[in-house]
Every structure is written in structure tokens, then in C-alpha cells.
Amino acid sequence: MQLETISSISTPVGEGAIAIVRLSGETALEVADKLYKGQKPLSERDSHTINYGHIIDPVTGETVEEVMIAVMRAPKTYTREDIVEINCHGGIHTVNRVLQLTLKNGARMAEPGEFTKRAFLNGRIDLSQAEGVMDFIRSKTNEASKVANQQMQGRLKDYVENLRQSILNILAQVEVSIDYPEYDDVEEATTSFLLEEAEKVRKDIQYLLKSSAEGRILREGLSTVIVGKPNVGKSSLLNYLIQDNKAIVTEVAGTTRDVLEEYVNVNGIPLKLVDTAGIRDTDDIVEKIGVERSRKALSGAELILYVLNNNEALSDEDIELLDSIQDKNVIAIVNKLDLESNLDIEALTSRYDMPVVRTSIINSSGVDELENKIAELFFEGNVTSTDSTYLSNNRHISLLEQAASSIEEAVQSAEMEVPIDIVQIDLVKTWELLGEVIGEDVSEQLIDQLFSQFCLGK
Ligand SMILES: Nc1nc2c(ncn2[C@@H]2O[C@H](COP(=O)(O)OP(=O)(O)OP(=O)(O)O)[C@@H](O)[C@H]2O)c(=O)[nH]1
Ligand SMILES: [Mg+2]
Incomplete structure (x- = not known):
């Protein structure tokens, strides 16, 4: 692929000790040589050397900057093209002049993310690795940068490629039985092979999604809301x-x-725990706003702790609220167990499929059990390290969720003995969805959109 030589300032705009103008492309050395004066032209220097000299405006002959220039020849570079990095003194004005000179002498201004895009287009990295670069730059916590770094190194790519290979193996077998429809035993063998292998793929995708959800909770905290009627504790x-x-x-x-x-x-x-105003109809204007906020907090919660008073019967309001949240992760807490019981716990457990914990917070009892229930709900009781997290990018998560449901469909169809060429459709679809994670068969539009989110000069 022949691409124009691009140039941009790769360091943050502002005053600093050093600012770098980076060029990439077939003519990068040629462009730089038009501006550079040193002992030898850059095109005569070895690859991966750094060279002292000056930037001269070729029109006026004026010395613009004193520089160190790194020469890196293809293919062992960030973009796989020839790269020249001009290290300037860190002033905004001069570095800008150096950039302008490269543009006047044959380079084109790079778009945001274009260097990384070239690394992708030239096949040095896949799309998940490119996105890892962006996530790495943007990561705000240690854990987040760890995940992004692994992604940059191609860990997700390897995992996804293995899954795709497994699907290809299944598809090859499917092809055999489509080609020889007269042999019943071939079809039988195919179905059992398919069921076994597709189930493995399904499990692996599920594992990936689950470990990512856990990783995200460990990085960002589980958003947890405590709700219930007023005064329940x-x-x-x-x-x-x-x-x-x-x-x-x-x-x-x-x-x-x-x-x-x-x-x-x-x-x-880690829980991001939110205490809310007790939900009830009220004429008090301040409390009313509080109740509104409580309802809002509920909608975004990943875990709801619904507190009830053991001393009071389940009210219509409780039932209405519990009905509205029963599809979410809810733990019902029957508090004030030290008081006389007026709440029909049996009725509660038979009506709702949610864990019920009994507490008397005033006596510090039952909260241990609550803590265990939370761990069970999200980490099956044991929180392991985040080492197994592969995913943090929403685009990848969404693709893998779709892949999980299409492979699930393939497994179900095969179980119901649906004709094999129909099962094949779901398998191919899973294979394609996984391909999109690593950037195979993705549209040009998507690629442009993804890379435009990068910073300039990356
Ligand atoms: N007997 C008993 N009283 C409790 C228990 N837990 C909390 N309380 C008391 O119940 C009252 C209300 O407790 P809060 O924690 O303010 O209840 P709340 O649900 O936050 O109430 P609002 O903010 O008004 O919605 C206080 O007097 C607490 O001391 C318990 O387990 N047993
Ligand atoms: Mg309160």
C-alpha cells in the first residue's frame, strides 16, 4: 500500500523541555533532509540512530531550530514505515514552525490517530491492539492501564484468534457432512463434534465476558444503592x-x-455505596426531591439493597417497588430482627426470587451474611486477581455478547437436530463477529471513526 508521508507534533501542545515533530511514510527522510543540516544527510544515516543538527528554512536560509533527529527505517517502526522524529526545544512557536516546514516540503498533516492507524493498515497490529493503545493513553487507574497494556500486547487478539480457529475446525467438519449427505454416520459424527466444540467456544466467550465484568467492578467499584421505606435502617x-x-x-x-x-x-x-432518602409519598418539598433522586439512583444501580422493617407488614408501596426492580440484582434485607415480627418473610421469599438476609443492625447481627451474599452474587464467593481480565472496551464487549448468543443459537439448533446448513449460518456469524473484534471485515467508516478518537500525533 502506498501512503503519503504524514507529519504532526506528537507531544502535548504547550511549553516543555522537548517537543517532537514526527514524520512517517516513504518520503519521510527525503522531506526531513530538505530542512536538515548536519554532518551527513539523514538518508545516509543508519536506522535507529539519533543525529544532531539544525533545521534551516530552505527558502530564507534562516536557522529555525537546533535539533536531535531520530531516524527509524521501515519495517521495524511504530507504523512499519520510515519514521523521522525531530526533537526540538519545547517552545510552542518554534515547534510549530518546524511542523509547517515539513508540510511545505512534501508531508501532509496527520489526522488524529493516523500513525496508529497505519500500524493497523500495515498489519503490525490488529484493531484490538490499536484500541488498546488508546485505552492505555486514556487509562486513569493502575488496573485500567494493566488491562490496556495486555491488550496492546495482543492478548485479546490471541484469545480471539484461538476461538476463531476452533470455529473454523467445526465449519470444516460441517462442510464434509454437507458434501456427503448420503452418509448418516458422517452427519452424526458432525453433530456430536459440533456440540462438543461449539460448547467449548461458548464457554470461553462467557468466561471472557464474565472476567471482564469482574475486572470492571474491581477497577471502578460496584454501584450499589440502599433503598427502602423511611426509617427502616x-x-x-x-x-x-x-x-x-x-x-x-x-x-x-x-x-x-x-x-x-x-x-x-x-x-x-469495592462498592460505590449510595444511601438514599426513604421512598414514600410526601408533601415535604425537600423530601420529595430526595425521593425523586432515590428513584433515579435505582435505575443506574448494579446492585440494590432493599431494606425492610421486620416490625412492619409488607406495604403496597414495598410490593410496587420490589415488583419494579425484581429483574435487577436485588438483595432483600429484613432489618430490625430484634423487634417483634410483623413481616411475612415466607410470603416475601415465595413472591420474589431474590436472596433474603435477616439483620439487626443495631445489634451488629446478620451483616456478615449480607457481605457473603454480595460476594456470591458477583464473584461466586471468591474474588481472584484481575489477571484474567481481557476486556474493557465497550465495542469488544458488545461484539462478544453477540458472539455468545449466536454460538448459543448454533448449539441449541444442533441439539434440536435442525438441518446442519442452518446451524452453519450461526457458526459463520459467530466467526465474523469475533473477526470484528480484531478488525477483520470491519468497514472503513468504523475504522475512521475509531481512529479519529485518538489524539493528534499518535
Ligand atoms: N430496633 C432496631 N432499630 C434499628 C435497627 N437498625 C436501625 N434502627 C433504628 O431505626 C431508626 C432509623 O434508622 P435510619 O438508619 O435512620 O433509617 P433510614 O432508613 O435511613 O431512615 P430515613 O433516612 O428516614 O429514610 C434509628 O433510630 C435507628 O437507630 C435495628 O436493627 N433494630
Ligand atoms: Mg436515612
């Missing part, structure tokens, strides 16, 4: 979990008026 629960008296607790119903957010670690799981 929500703020008491928050205080207990964070081992502090951050939230005001009183016997007055409607104490909490606003949402309060705290981070806690529960059995190794």
Missing part, C-alpha cells in the same frame, strides 16, 4: 458497612433527604 446499614457515622441516623422517618455516596470494600469487592 438504611443509613444505619451504610454507617455499619463503612464503619463510620457518616450518615445521620434518627428515629424520625424521612431523616435522609439527599443521596450520600461512600466507597467500601466488602470481602474484597
Whole structure:
């Protein structure tokens, strides 16, 4: 592929000790030589050397900068093309002049992400690695940068390529039985091979998705909301979990008026814990706003801790709320177990399919069990290291979710003895979806859109 030589400032705009103008392309050395004066022209220098000299404006003869220039010849470079990096003194003005001179002498201004895009187009990296570069630059935590770094190194690519290879093996077998429809035993063998192998692929994709969800929770915290009617002990629960008296607790119903957010670690799981105003109809304007906010907090929650008072019967309001959230991750907490029981726990457990924990927060009892339930719900009880996390990018997660459901469909069809050429369609689709993760068969438009999110000069 023949591509124009591109140029841009690759360091942040602003004053610094050094600023770098980077060129990439077939004529990178040629362009730089028009501006460079040193002992020898750059085109006569060895690859991977750094060379002292000056940048001279070829029109006026004026010395613009004193520079060190790195020469890196294809193919062992970031883009797989010839690369020249001009290290300037870090002023905004001069580095800009150097850039302008490269543009006047044969280079074109690079688009955001274009260097990395070339690395992709020239086959040095796949799309998941390119996206890893961007995620790496953008990562805000240590854990996030670890995942991005692994992705940059091609860990996801290897995993996905293995999955695709397995699907190809299945497809090859399927092809045989389509070619020889007269042999029943071939078809039988194909179905059992298909079921076994496709199930393995399905499990691997599920594992990938699950470990990513866990990784994300470990990086960002599980957003958890404590809700329930006024006075049931929500703020008491928050205080207990964070081992502090951050939230005001009183016997007055409607104490909490606003949402309060705290981070806690529960059995190794970081929770972003939100205490809310007790949900009820109220004429108090401040409380009303608080109740609105509680409802809003509910919609974005990954875990809901629904607190009930053992001393009171289940109200219509409780039922209405529990009905509306029953498809989410909810743990029902029957608190104030020390008081007389007026709540029909049996009715609660038979109506809702959610874990129920009994507590008496005032006596510090039952909260251990709650903590174990949370760990069970999200990490099957044991939180391992994040080493197994491969995914953090939403595009990849979405593709893998689709791949999981199409392979699932293939498995189900095969089980129901659907004709093999129909099962084949789902297998091919899974193979294609996985291909999109690493950038095979993706549209030019998508590629342009992805790389445009990069910073200039990368
Ligand atoms: N008997 C008993 N009282 C409790 C228990 N847990 C909390 N309480 C009391 O119940 C009252 C209300 O507790 P809060 O934690 O303020 O309840 P809340 O759900 O946050 O209430 P609002 O903010 O008004 O919605 C306080 O007087 C607590 O001391 C418990 O397990 N047993
Ligand atoms: Mg409260």
C-alpha cells in the first residue's frame, strides 16, 4: 500500500523541555533532509540512530531550530514505515514552525490517530491492539492501564484468534457432512463434534465476558444503592458497612433527604455505596426531591439493597417497588430482627426470587451474611486477581455478547437436530463477529471513526 508521508507534533501542545515533530511514510527522510543540516544527510544515516543538527528554512536560509533527529527505517517502526522524529526545544512557536516546514516540503498533516492507524493498515497490529493503545493513553487507574497494556500486547487478539480457529475446525467438519449427505454416520459424527466444540467456544466467550465484568467492578467499584421505606435502617446499614457515622441516623422517618455516596470494600469487592432518602409519598418539598433522586439512583444501580422493617407488614408501596426492580440484582434485607415480627418473610421469599438476609443492625447481627451474599452474587464467593481480565472496551464487549448468543443459537439448533446448513449460518456469524473484534471485515467508516478518537500525533 502506498501512503503519503504524514507529519504532526506528537507531544502535548504547550511549553516543555522537548517537543517532537514526527514524520512517517516513504518520503519521510527525503522531506526531513530538505530542512536538515548536519554532518551527513539523514538518508545516509543508519536506522535507529539519533543525529544532531539544525533545521534551516530552505527558502530564507534562516536557522529555525537546533535539533536531535531520530531516524527509524521501515519495517521495524511504530507504523512499519520510515519514521523521522525531530526533537526540538519545547517552545510552542518554534515547534510549530518546524511542523509547517515539513508540510511545505512534501508531508501532509496527520489526522488524529493516523500513525496508529497505519500500524493497523500495515498489519503490525490488529484493531484490538490499536484500541488498546488508546485505552492505555486514556487509562486513569493502575488496573485500567494493566488491562490496556495486555491488550496492546495482543492478548485479546490471541484469545480471539484461538476461538476463531476452533470455529473454523467445526465449519470444516460441517462442510464434509454437507458434501456427503448420503452418509448418516458422517452427519452424526458432525453433530456430536459440533456440540462438543461449539460448547467449548461458548464457554470461553462467557468466561471472557464474565472476567471482564469482574475486572470492571474491581477497577471502578460496584454501584450499589440502599433503598427502602423511611426509617427502616438504611443509613444505619451504610454507617455499619463503612464503619463510620457518616450518615445521620434518627428515629424520625424521612431523616435522609439527599443521596450520600461512600466507597467500601466488602470481602474484597469495592462498592460505590449510595444511601438514599426513604421512598414514600410526601408533601415535604425537600423530601420529595430526595425521593425523586432515590428513584433515579435505582435505575443506574448494579446492585440494590432493599431494606425492610421486620416490625412492619409488607406495604403496597414495598410490593410496587420490589415488583419494579425484581429483574435487577436485588438483595432483600429484613432489618430490625430484634423487634417483634410483623413481616411475612415466607410470603416475601415465595413472591420474589431474590436472596433474603435477616439483620439487626443495631445489634451488629446478620451483616456478615449480607457481605457473603454480595460476594456470591458477583464473584461466586471468591474474588481472584484481575489477571484474567481481557476486556474493557465497550465495542469488544458488545461484539462478544453477540458472539455468545449466536454460538448459543448454533448449539441449541444442533441439539434440536435442525438441518446442519442452518446451524452453519450461526457458526459463520459467530466467526465474523469475533473477526470484528480484531478488525477483520470491519468497514472503513468504523475504522475512521475509531481512529479519529485518538489524539493528534499518535
Ligand atoms: N430496633 C432496631 N432499630 C434499628 C435497627 N437498625 C436501625 N434502627 C433504628 O431505626 C431508626 C432509623 O434508622 P435510619 O438508619 O435512620 O433509617 P433510614 O432508613 O435511613 O431512615 P430515613 O433516612 O428516614 O429514610 C434509628 O433510630 C435507628 O437507630 C435495628 O436493627 N433494630
Ligand atoms: Mg436515612
